[in-house]
Amino acid sequence: xxxxxxxxxxxxxxxxxxxxxxxxxxxxxxxxxxxxxxxxxxxxxxxxxxxxxxxxxxxxxxxxxxxxxxxxxxxxxxxxxxxxxxxxxxxxxxxxxxxxxxxxxxxxxxxxxxxxxxxxxxxxxxxxxxxxxxxxxxxxxxxxxxxxxxxxxxxxxxxxxxxxxxxxxxxxxxxxxxxxxxxxxxxxxxxxxxxxxxxxxxxxxxxxxxxxxxxxxxxxxxxxxxxxxxxxxxxxxxxxxxxxxxxxxxxxxxxxxxxx
Numbered sequence: 286x287x288x289x290x291x292x293x294x295x296x297x298x299x300x301x302x303x304x305x306x307x308x309x310x311x312x313x314x315x316x317x318x319x320x321x322x323x324x325x326x327x328x329x330x331x332x333x334x335x336x337x338x339x340x341x342x343x344x345x346x347x348x349x350x351x352x353x354x355x356x357x358x359x360x361x362x363x364x365x366x367x368x369x370x371x372x373x374x375x376x377x378x379x380x381x382x383x384x385x386x387x388x389x390x391x392x393x394x395x396x397x398x399x400x401x402x403x404x405x406x407x408x409x410x411x412x413x414x415x416x417x418x419x420x421x422x423x424x425x426x427x428x429x430x431x432x433x434x435x436x437x438x439x440x441x442x443x444x445x446x447x448x449x450x451x452x453x454x455x456x457x458x459x460x461x462x463x464x465x466x467x468x469x470x471x472x473x474x475x476x477x478x479x480x481x482x483x484x485x486x487x488x489x490x491x492x493x494x495x496x497x498x499x500x501x502x503x504x505x506x507x508x509x510x511x512x513x514x515x516x517x518x519x520x521x522x523x524x525x526x527x528x529x530x531x532x533x534x535x536x537x538x539x540x541x542x543x544x545x
Contacts, residue, residue, distance in 0.1 A: 292323050296332050304339040336501055359491045360390075362515040365539045366489050367391035369513050370453055373487065376400040378450045381479055382410045384434030384472070385455025387489045389413055404449055406440055406475070408433040422447075429472075436471045444478040452483035456504075458497030459490050459512070461525035461532070464505040466498055473502035486510040495522030515539050 295309065303309060309320045328335040367390030374380055374395060382388040382405040392413035395401065399418040405411065406424040414421050426440030454476055458466035465488065467473040480486055486508060492515050509531040516523050517536045526532050 288323075292327055295320075295323055296327060299327075299333050299340045304336070306339050309339070334501060359493070359515075362491045362537075362539055363387045363390040364393075365515060365537045366491070366513050367394050369535060369537045370487060370489055371395055373451060373485075373511075374398070374401055375450075378402075379404065379448075381405065381449045381452040381483060382407055383452070383454040383476065383479060384429070384432045384436075385489075387455045387491070388453050391453055391489065395419060404447060406435040408435075436469075436475050440475055441478050444475070444482055448482045449484070451485045451487060452479050453487045453489055454479065455489055456494060457500045458494045459488055460496050460498055461529050463498075464503050466500045467502045467504065468500045470502045473504045476504040480504070480506060480508065487513055489513050492516035492520060492522060495520070496525060509533070511535055513537065 291313065295313070298309060298312060303312060306317055306320055306324070309315075309324075310317055313320065315323075324333065324335055324340050327333045328340070333340045363386060366387055370391045371394040377400060379402045380395075382392055382403055384407045386409065388405075388407055389409035392403070392405075392407075392410040395403065396414050396417040396419060402420040402422070403410065403414060404422045404424065406426065408423075408428070411421060411423055424435055424440050424443045426435035426443070427437040428434075429436050454465065456465035456476075457468060460466065465473070465476055467476065486506060488506070488510060490512070495514065495516055511533045512526055513535045514523075515537050517538060520536075523534060523536070526534055
């Protein structure tokens with residue numbers, strides 16, 4: 286089979302769900318070296334996405350939303366989730382607020398507190414708490430402009446030197462049994478570092494992010510955690526989380542929440 290025809294067939298195989306290198310080797314009767322070379326070539330052409338151990342369809346992974354888009358979507362729901370999350374912050378707590386606009390909504394609620402400390406990599410959180418009586422520690426690192434947050438080796442090192450009572454995390458998507466979905470491997474690993482240092486973990490997501498796997502990098506949540514979302518009981522996206530041991534679901538009814 287000609288290389289061009291073989292690679293066209295490989296694209297179709299990936300689109301049909303055959304994404305592991307081993308399965309592709311068996312299907313095409315080729316060596317792992319040849320399959321990996323073909324996958325790299327197809328990824329360079331933008332026809333597929335390379336993943337650890339295989340490939341994924343480009344159509345599966347949506348472009349990451351801009352900060353402006355996220356700042357104007359589901360704002361009432363994010364505010365309600367932020368208020369619900371704030372109720373878990375007790376006097377004397379040291380809490381971590383992750384990158385994202387939902388955790389920034391939580392920061393606005395916490396700005397009236399005087400008895401807590403916030404550690405964050407989110408510059409939107411720093412802005413929300415500026416001028417308040419809340420003690421703030423900003424984790425350093427490279428600045429990711431699309432989320433106005435810090436990440437990278439310096440941020441990972443800083444996190445290894447601190448612990449916190451509660452971590453409040455956002456995500457591009459959350460899937461039961463798999464974890465938190467992110468656009469880059471650096472973001473996913475940083476969340477893993479955050480989870481490792483937290484005594485209690487809370488994931489704050491709007492209902493559209495439940496079971497959403499629009500990105501290819503994942504953070505497993507391998508300890509008990511609380512999901513705070515505006516999805517109410519009976520929502521189709523919630524039942525898979527209810528079946529997972531160690532996950533507590535807190536649904537926020539936005540219709541009963543005060544409006545700003």
